[in-house]
Amino acid sequence: MDVAPVVGVTRPQGFSAAAAFAGIRKKAPDVALILSDRPASAACVLTRNRVQAAPILLCREHLEKSGGLGRAILVNSGNANACTGDAGLRIARESATEAARLLDIRPEHVLVASTGVIGQQLPGEKLVAVLPEVVAGLSRAGHDAAAKAIMTTDIVQKEAGREVRLAGGTVQIGGMAKGSGMIHPDMATTLAFVTTDAAIPPAMLQRMLRRATDRTFNRISVDGDTSTNDMIALLANGASGVSVGHADEQAFEHALADLLLELALSIARDGEGAKRLIAVSVTGAASEADALEVSRTIATSPLVKTAIAGGDANWGRIVAAVGRAGVDILPERLRVRLGDVEVLSPGYVSGHSEEAATAAVSKETVEIGVDLGMGSAEATTWTCDLTHGYIDINASYRS
């Protein structure tokens, strides 16, 4: 059969999507729906924030009730439905139930997600009222409208697609996401929705999603620094007729992680006001945990991010961040690289060309490399630079 060159959640067979304007935000479509035409395995990675929005609570409940199955994902932007108590949970439940009724599926097979302002009641009646229109609009072409409807402060639409050859044949993966790099990336809500026509048992699906998320979305973020609404959901409907066996697990997970990384990097790059993507690679660490901690400390340093916004090769700020990461290091072993320019060599030797270093931090993607000289473990995280645009967007987000 034909594989349409779709990039997005309707790339795999058996999926349709749609969006509509419910009036939850002032303008632009604010409700999106993804549907599988048959039962699918469902997996979710949900926020670790102690304050969990109503849709997070409902997803957990539905996955438990369904035993890891699902068919639809209903998303709204403009309101996070967080800190809204029992009333908020009731509204989330009613919208899922109404969507299920219109789609003629079970309520627990509907996952819900929300993003927007915290602490205001979601206007449930508006959301429910628009559902017939959304359901009627479901189509393969709807991936585009759906990807647009979940954007908040995003500048660019984020979709991705992968084809994976497995022992039993070829399967497709599609996805869309919303989120912005910001200072701590995941303090603003990150949402990602992924679909595949591979047949995958729920437990394997959950395992692969967790691992792939840890190496991608969690690398553009600080562990535990999650918003109240963060969610990555994955539906696998088996419409390709190809099963992912244990021998295929690694290949599929690799493609899934690759797709998630593309979405995650598009979030890091789309930082609110950001001009540059920053990749922080730490090598020579005694452990991966050490490498990750050092990388994250650099990637979340506002001084480093502001210097790079200014095109300033201020490597002293990188070294200061390494020193306060709480990891055992020997400072005299440090090696620091900006792009291809080694700005600090072991023994505090620094004799590079300032012009070359400035050029390295003025690129669209800035590579910071730190070698600790303590071992052979490594880790990379990604972030964006910190510019005036960040202030402009976030000082008046609610208005």
Added chain:
Amino acid sequence: MDVAPVVGVTRPQGFSAAAAFAGIRKKAPDVALILSDRPASAACVLTRNRVQAAPILLCREHLEKSGGLGRAILVNSGNANACTGDAGLRIARESATEAARLLDIRPEHVLVASTGVIGQQLPGEKLVAVLPEVVAGLSRAGHDAAAKAIMTTDIVQKEAGREVRLAGGTVQIGGMAKGSGMIHPDMATTLAFVTTDAAIPPAMLQRMLRRATDRTFNRISVDGDTSTNDMIALLANGASGVSVGHADEQAFEHALADLLLELALSIARDGEGAKRLIAVSVTGAASEADALEVSRTIATSPLVKTAIAGGDANWGRIVAAVGRAGVDILPERLRVRLGDVEVLSPGYVSGHSEEAATAAVSKETVEIGVDLGMGSAEATTWTCDLTHGYIDINASYRS
């Protein structure tokens, strides 16, 4: 005898100070000296960063060698003498030795401090060349020039003074500091120099300085998030003839902490580009550690700080920060206050006047109050808002 109404390091008897221009930075005096006219007890709280600047290493060495005594503090701005290896340490040592020679005191009785750019060699010859001029200029009035010479991105000069009545009589405390609020306050170098004419044994002095620092300077900062050069130094020369006995320890420490808090808050308020001081008080915590962690997570949230810069009472961002602090909470017990306005009551009740909340976050000092409802421990930290000015200053600090 007369107690001059001096606020600064020459307030206590027996201290003089001076400053001069060595040419380490482009203009403005960049070297400061503080001298006690007699041997004094000396205490230091030094950075916990794993990358320690040469002056930090030398201070540790000198305090060890002198057994906690000292007479002079030599400070330069414009260059941090950090990541400068053996050459940097030699330059720090030579400047201390030369100052000691000119002052006719022992080299190990000279403490040194530096602030400025990391990773460039401190021009030691310029520093040494200006020392005769600095020494010749020592006077009681010199506190003012000294306080100015240690400023880098500081907007205002920071000095403070206290008078303390003890069992044996009255003693004076004086101090000066440099530093700016920023996003993580102590990622930029914080320096504070404090003098007193009380007689205090070195061990007691060190103990008091450590405790007072923990409750003040370390509350405008994230634990462990220190720069390569952070230092607080305290000289107690006994010139008042009044000893601090064990019965007086609490009273003196209280006054010392009060003075340090004034200096620390002036740093938080002087955040680079900051317009508002933010006080984050967390109450009802199960432990002080919990209260501190929640308070710090809120105080370092760029989303909270940016919202306040915009005068936006976006309490949802405060709640999201509480949830990701890694502390056990029950979200439905949360109570959030902006100034006098309770914006969230337990059970997710929120029915305040938006105008009143906006007014509360538009004050010069914004008070955020969070009650966790989990116990009776509490903690307060301080920070500043995040504005365009921060980007302007830090994107081009080196140029």
